[in-house]
Amino acid sequence: MAAFAGCRVVLQALRPRAPRPGGGTRRYSSDARSGDDLSVRYLDGDDAGIVVIGLNRPKAKxxxxxxxxxxxSETLESVRKNNRVRTVVLCSMVPGIFCAGADLKERAKMHQSEVGPFVSKARELITDLGNLPMPTIAAIDGAALGGGLEMALACDIRIAATSAKMGLVETKLAIIPGAGGTQRLPRAIGVSLAKELIFAARVVDGSEARALGLVSHAVEQNNSGDAAYLRALELAREFIQQGPIAVRMAKLAINQGIEVDLKTGLAIEEACYAQVIPTKDRLEGLAAFKEKRPPRYKGE
Incomplete structure (x- = not known):
């Protein structure tokens, strides 16, 4: 496992079993932890290729x-460079909360001149999350407010517990979403609904979020408080069985194509398709189909 500079990461070899973040002892194939702020776990065995990034600031929600x-930021840079990573799951290690948004206690101590640069760094972080080449899944098992929801919006797929609370609530503080919310929310649920939620600083639960299209799946919360995480892990396991280069190219084609006209989008798709033709994985897929066996993709 890679150690992230400045993060005080400690690697521990543990039992090769995927955990439940909200309940009981957390057991992983390997566990890289970064102080009190972040938990980074590289799963292996049947789950090899899945990285779980857990937000871990319990006292600050x-x-x-x-x-x-x-x-x-350091973690995302390391993950981005690692070709063995096939899917990223973003979750919380704190029961009942995903992310409460900006740290307003820290913000209150900032000089006015510091606020703009900090918001820019947070926006850059969330942009980097959105630009990861592999699929990303946000598992929302608790409140995701303000910047917390903006972080989830940067992920490809969002899964929420029905009891989770979500909203861009910045107008309550006489500011606006500053880390992509005014752009990503309309793209997710449509312009009119996004305006309504942002103007009213409205908070919705997981069921409402599913009806709006804000999340792809809403699941009933369990006793451990990690139902969304477990559903995200199931989905990640589906993703890692597919050709990793093909999945990355599909993500690139979708992300770039959705922003342009159809003709340009089709040209982008063609260019991305051209990248998978010479791969060993494509030949392996054909061979596995012919031999009626599961393919063994290596990302080559």
Missing amino acids: NAISKGLVKGM
């Missing part, structure tokens, strides 16, 4: 601080 921005 996972609020976005300078330290969290720094640690998560």
Whole structure:
């Protein structure tokens, strides 16, 4: 496992079993932890290729601080460079909360001149999350407010517990969403509904979020408080069985194509398709189909 500079990461070899973040002893194939702010876990065995990034600031309800921005930025850079990573799950290690948004206690101590640069760094972090080449899944088992929801919106797929609370509530503080919320929420649920939620600083639960299209799946919460995480892990296991280069190219084609006209989008798809033709994985897929066996993709 890679150690992230400045994050005080400690690796521990543990039982190769995927955990439940909200309940009982957490057991992983390997566990890389970064102080009190972040938990980074690389799963192996049948779950090899899944990385779980857990927000871990229990006293601050996972609020976005300078330290969290720094640690998560370093983590995303390491994950981005690792071709063995096939899917990223973003979750919380704190029961009942995903992320409460900006750390307002820290913000109150900032000089006015510091606020703009910090918000820019937070926006850059969330943009980096959105630009990861592999699929990303946000598991929302608790409140995701303000910057917390903006972080989830940067992920490809969002799964929420029906009891989770979500909203861009910045207008209550006489500010606006500043880390992509005014752009990503309309793209997720449509312009009119996004305006309504942002103007009213409205908070919705997981069921309402599913009806709006804000999340892809809403699941009943369990006694351990990690139902969304477990559903996200199931989905990640589906993703890692597919050709990793193909999945990355599909994500690139979708992300770039959705922003342009159809003709340009089709050209982007063609260019991405051209990248998978010479791969060993494509030949392996054909061979596995012919031999009626599961493919063994290596990302080559």
